[in-house]
Each structure stands twice: as C-alpha cells, then as structure tokens.
Amino acid sequence: MKFLTLEQGQLGALIEDEGQQQVVDLTAAAKLFELEPLPMTLAEIVGWTDEQVAALWGLAQVALDKGVSCRAYSEVKVIAPIPQPRRNILCLGKNYLDHAKEVAEKMQASSDAPEHPIIFTKATTSVIGPGDDIPAHAELTRKLDYEAELALIIGKEGRDIPEEQALDHVFGYTAINDVSARDLQKDHVQWFRAKSLDGFAPMGPVVVHRSVMPEPKDIQVSCHINGEQRQCANLDQLIFDLPTIIATLSKGMTLLPGDIIATGTPAGVGMGFRPSKYLKSGDEVVVSVSGVGSLTNRVV
Numbered sequence: 001m002k003f004l005t006l007e008q009g010q011l012g013a014l015i016e017d018e019g020q021q022q023v024v025d026l027t028a029a030a031k032l033f034e035l036e037p038l039p040m041t042l043a044e045i046v047g048w049t050d051e052q053v054a055a056l057w058g059l060a061q062v063a064l065d066k067g068v069s070c071r072a073y074s075e076v077k078v079i080a081p082i083p084q085p086r087r088n089i090l091c092l093g094k095n096y097l098d099h100a101k102e103v104a105e106k107m108q109a110s111s112d113a114p115e116h117p118i119i120f121t122k123a124t125t126s127v128i129g130p131g132d133d134i135p136a137h138a139e140l141t142r143k144l145d146y147e148a149e150l151a152l153i154i155g156k157e158g159r160d161i162p163e164e165q166a167l168d169h170v171f172g173y174t175a176i177n178d179v180s181a182r183d184l185q186k187d188h189v190q191w192f193r194a195k196s197l198d199g200f201a202p203m204g205p206v207v208v209h210r211s212v213m214p215e216p217k218d219i220q221v222s223c224h225i226n227g228e229q230r231q232c233a234n235l236d237q238l239i240f241d242l243p244t245i246i247a248t249l250s251k252g253m254t255l256l257p258g259d260i261i262a263t264g265t266p267a268g269v270g271m272g273f274r275p276s277k278y279l280k281s282g283d284e285v286v287v288s289v290s291g292v293g294s295l296t297n298r299v300v
C-alpha cells in the first residue's frame with residue numbers, strides 16, 4: 001500500500017496495474033462513492049487503524065477497476081507526502097559508522113560511533129517534493145551536500161514507547177534527502193540552520209504503509225549524483241536501529257501522528273571525498289530507498 005500527495009494536496013494511492021503505475025485520487029474517489037470519513041490528505045490518514053487503511057486501499061482498487069479517478073503515474077504531479085509537517089522533522093546525525101568516520105576529520109569531530117543518538121531538527125519550511133528544484137543558495141554556501149535517508153512517519157501518538165512496541169507507532173516509510181550546507185554547519189555549531197534552508201528537505205515520492213515495507217535487513221538506502229553512485233548501505237548498518245530511535249525520542253517527549261523522523265545517512269556524502277564532491281547547479285540528485293522508490297531533484 002503506497003500513498004502519495006497530489007498537486008492540490010489530495011490523497012492518492014499508487015497501484016501497480018498490469019505492469020503500469022497508476023494513481024487513484026482517493027479524495028475524488030471517496031466523494032464519488034459518497035464514503036465517510038472522507039480522506040482528504042495523507043497527513044489525516046496517518047492516524048488511521050490498519051482496518052481503515054485496508055478499506056481505503058480497497059476503495060483505490062475499486063476505483064481502478066471501474067476506471068474512475070485514476071491516471072497514469074507519469075501524468076500526475078506528485079508533491080511531498082506531508083508538504084507542511086505539523087512540527088520540525090526529527091533527524092539522526094552520524095547514525096552509520098562509516099559516515100561518522102568520513103566526516104570526522106573535516107569537522108574536527110570524533111570518528112567513534114556516538115554513545116547516544118545525535119538528534120537535530122530541520123525546519124518544516126525546508127520540505128519540497130519529488131521533481132522540485134533544490135535551491136543552491138550560492139549566496140550563503142559553497143559546500144552544498146546531499147544525504148540519502150529512510151524517513152518514518154509516526155501514526156500513533158506515544159510517550160515513553162518501549163522498543164518492543166516502537167514499530168507499532170509507525171504509519172509508514174518514505175525517502176528524504178537531508179540537504180546540508182557544510183560551511184554553515186561548521187560555523188554555527190548547531191546543525192539547525194545548515195539543514196533548514198528552503199528546499200533542504202526533498203521528500204517522497206510515496207509513503208509505504210508499514211504492513212508492506214520490507215524488513216530492515218532488506219532495505220537499501222542509496223544516492224546517485226548525475227548517475228554516479230555515491231552512497232549505498234543497508235538499514236541493518238544503522239548504529240541506532242528504528243526501535244531504539246523511536247524509544248529514545250519518545251522518552252519524556254510525546255511523539256505525534258504525522259511526526260517525521262529521518263534515520264541518518266550512510267557514508268559517501270560529498271564532504272567525505274578527497275577532494276570533496278559538493279553539489280553544484282545542474283546536478284541531478286536521486287535518493288532511493290527499497291520499497292519506496294526514487295526521489296529525484298535537481299540543484300538550481
């Protein structure tokens with residue numbers, strides 16, 4: 001079950017039909033079939049139960065079978081799944097050991113695995129969707145970098161969530177690019193500004209419901225720049241795995257439906273190369289996550 005957000009903010013379902021990728025406008029289909037409750041946006045359904053989500057998927061199948069409210073994926077404009085998150089994106093820093101090592105020298109930081117999860121946030125206004133341009137912000141940075149990551153979307157509110165129950169609080173998964181201005185990251189010490197400029201959080205193209213997401217050991221996160229593979233790692237290489245991330249973040253702080261958590265980036269960021277391989281205008285950046293697909297953006 002893959003959900004997405006269409007150009008006007010409507011909820012969509014991405015369905016494979018006879019080898020073709022089709023998108024059902026669920027908002028339009030639900031109106032047509034006079035169904036209640038009317039799903040209007042992806043942000044609204046993240047709190048739905050498995051039964052409600054399954055019923056919604058049934059609606060998508062019916063609409064597809066009847067040929068109503070559906071179009072080829074190639075013909076629709078998809079925006080970020082949650083274009084205006086209710087609060088900042090929660091992010092993990094240095095959560096793959098090889099990445100912690102590759103950035104250590106440049107940032108005069110330790111190359112050891114962090115003892116505790118490193119947590120920072122990205123501003124809600126940094127979110128853009130698939131196909132949108134990443135502004136180079138050349139007046140502010142000469143060290144524009146990419147970071148491919150798996151992100152999870154919280155579905156069920158919770159505080160002090162035990163690790164064993166952590167994944168039950170996830171609605172689904174998507175891909176995110178934690179675009180970073182390395183010079184600002186160094187200058188300002190705190191990472192917030194360097195990672196929050198407008199356009200610094202490309203996200204999507206779909207949210208995969210947790211019930212159909214591959215096992216962590218089968219999830220690969222990769223990044224290609226102009227077709228050259230720069231990053232590629234498996235999710236089981238995370239230093240702090242998904243249950244640990246959710247349990248840690250929720251200790252004494254309530255996680256809310258719609259919260260987005262970016263789980264960290266593997267080795268191979270531009271800053272890690274000798275010499276560095278920072279992004280420049282015209283570069284095509286493709287972040288891929290198994291199960292989710294590819295998120296493509298161009299730097300302008």
Ligand SMILES: O=C(O)C/C=C\CC(=O)C(=O)O
Pocket residue numbers: 092093094095099103107109147178180185264265
């Ligand atoms: O400043 C540091 O110590 C680390 C630099 C990069 C890590 C990073 O941005 C991340 O998200 O991981």
